[in-house]
Amino acid sequence: MQIIILGAGQVGTGMARSLSAEDFDITVVDTDPERLRELQEKLDIRTVLGHAxxxxxxxxxxxxxADLLIALTNSDETNMVACQVAYSLFNTPTKVARVRASDYLAHPELFNRENTPIDVLISxxxxxxxxxxxxxxxPGALQVLDFADGRAQLxxxxxxxxxxLVGHELRALRDKLPSGVDARVAAIFRNDEPIIPEGDTVIEVDDTVFFLAARNDIPVVMRELRRMSEPGxxxxLAGGGNIGASLARRLERSHHVKLIERDPVRAERIAEDLDTAIVLVGDCADEDLLHEEGIDETDVYCALTNDDEANILSSMLAKRMGADKVITLINRPAYVDLVESDRIDVAVSPQQVTIGALLTHIRKGHMVRVHSLRRGAAEAIEAVAHGTPGQSKVVGKRIEEIDLPPATTIGGIIRGEEVIIAxxxxxxxxxxxxxxxxxxQRSIRRVERLFAVEAVFV
Known part of the structure; x- marks a missing residue:
């Protein structure tokens, strides 16, 4: 597959890095020659200098x-025009564009073949x-990933x-769960190294454990894996940008929400758009302000500004002052590993969240959803089994009979509305x-081939 990535920013570079290890022909376009030079030195890709x-x-x-154009520049307008040019002049089969501005997103009719021909819109x-x-x-989750429209979650x-469960074998999990509740541990990471779980695998302190269950069963399973409090x-929220303001609107109906925004004009605009959430003008790293707003009684503190350093410092301060859970938005991937500790509970990388959404539209073999995990080192995939036993390598087979690639596990199956643990x-x-x-990630190609339907001639 020939893929053109427009934009060598964090997401574009992350996509190129994620795909270059696989059998793709990748070309990256950018106006910054230094960025392109660095990419070419690190990755086996082509680069082109110019306006996207x-x-x-x-x-x-x-x-x-090209089979696929992915427009990821920092300009919505450039991304949109690039897709239009690719469609009108070159009939490119699939066009993906990142669009951030809420004014554009509020009018989905813009994005169709009659107007701006974007096949996949990423926000x-x-x-x-x-x-x-x-x-x-x-509470207690590091990642929550939806499959089959949310019927199952990893x-x-x-x-x-x-x-x-710490110090016990995994087979004990099934015995501890209430009747009618089932789950499967799909993977364990210990000191950043993956461990394929078996029945006799013992969970150790500080292991990162990924498990799959039906959505309604997740809270029950989590209580068995760790002492879990009720949702806060x-x-x-610190930062009134698009993410902070949108999150406040969603949460205010069922939570007691306060939002800190440094810009008075922006704060007033956000306040007019909210019903019950309280908007405060101030600095999220102001210790006195956090104390006045009861940070020691706060269930969740989210640092969501555009400044990584401000997010990290204010999160560490909030945690030290008594916030129960701290979630920190971090754009620089190199910072993520450094800050997840006792001081910061969860570091969220917009780059990795976006790459996961993009991979869904690149993977072959009837893959309908892909989530990028562990800074791109692993993936959680939802694939549809098509064909008959004679055409498919998986249909009609027991899970133990399937020739899975190394370091690959099946967590579960969604059959209609039913979630079946594997x-x-x-x-x-x-x-x-x-x-x-x-x-x-080297096993991705084999997984794709596993779910490809083969022609049968008689």
Missing amino acids: AHPETLIRAGIED PEGLVTDHIQRLIDY VGTRAFHDGP HRIL HHDVVIETDDHVVLFVAD
Whole structure:
């Protein structure tokens, strides 16, 4: 597959890095020669210097033979025009664009073949807002990922020393769960190394444990993995940008929400758009302000400004002053590993959230949803099993009979409205949605081939 990525910013670079290790022909376009030089030194890709929406630039990038155009520049207008040019002049099959401005997103009729022909619209702010809301709904969760329109969820959590399963074999989990509740541990990361879970695998303190269960069963399972409090209702948001304002609107109906915004004009505009949430003008790193607003009684503190350093410092301050859970938005990937500790509970990378959404539209083999995990080192995939037993490598087979690639596990199956946890004797049927955890990205191609339907000639 020939893919052109427009924009060598954080998301564009992350996409190029994620795909370059696989069998893709990648070309990155940007106006910054230094960025392109650094990319070429690190990755086996082509680069083109030029304006992303100019036809001549796109021709030099190979648009005439491209299967997919991904427009990820910092300009919504450039992304939109590039997709229009690719459609009108070159009939590019699939066009993906990142669009941030809420004014554009409020008019979805703009994005169709008659107007601006974008096949897949990516809104990073909307994706990140959804991600953070799920983290608030599940105390103790590091990641919450939806499959089959939310009927099943994969949740990552850290095992603490007082967790009920720490020091016990995984097979004990099934015995501890109430009747009618089932779950499967899909993967364990210990010291950043993946461990494929078996029945006799023992969970250790500080392991990151990913498990799959039906959405309604998630709280029950989490209580077995760690001591879990009820979802918090006192929320303090720092930063009134698109994410902060959108999150406040969503949460104010069921939570007590306060939002801190430094810009008085912006704060007043946000306040006019909210019903019950309180908007405060001030600095989120002001210790006196946090004290006055009861940070020690706050269930969740979210630092959501555009400044990584401000987010990190204010989060560490909030945690030290007594906030129960701290969620920090961090744009620089290098910072994420450094800050997740006792001081910051969850670091959210918009880059990784966005890349996961983009990968869904790149993977082959009837894959309908892809989530990027562990800074791109692993993926959680929802694939649909098509075909008959004679055409498919998975349909009609028990899970124990499937030739899975190394470091790959099947967590569960969604069959209609039913969520079936993947035990060894479960048989996969046509149209099942199969949730897989792939801990080694080198195995992605084999997973894609596993779910490809083969022609049968008689």
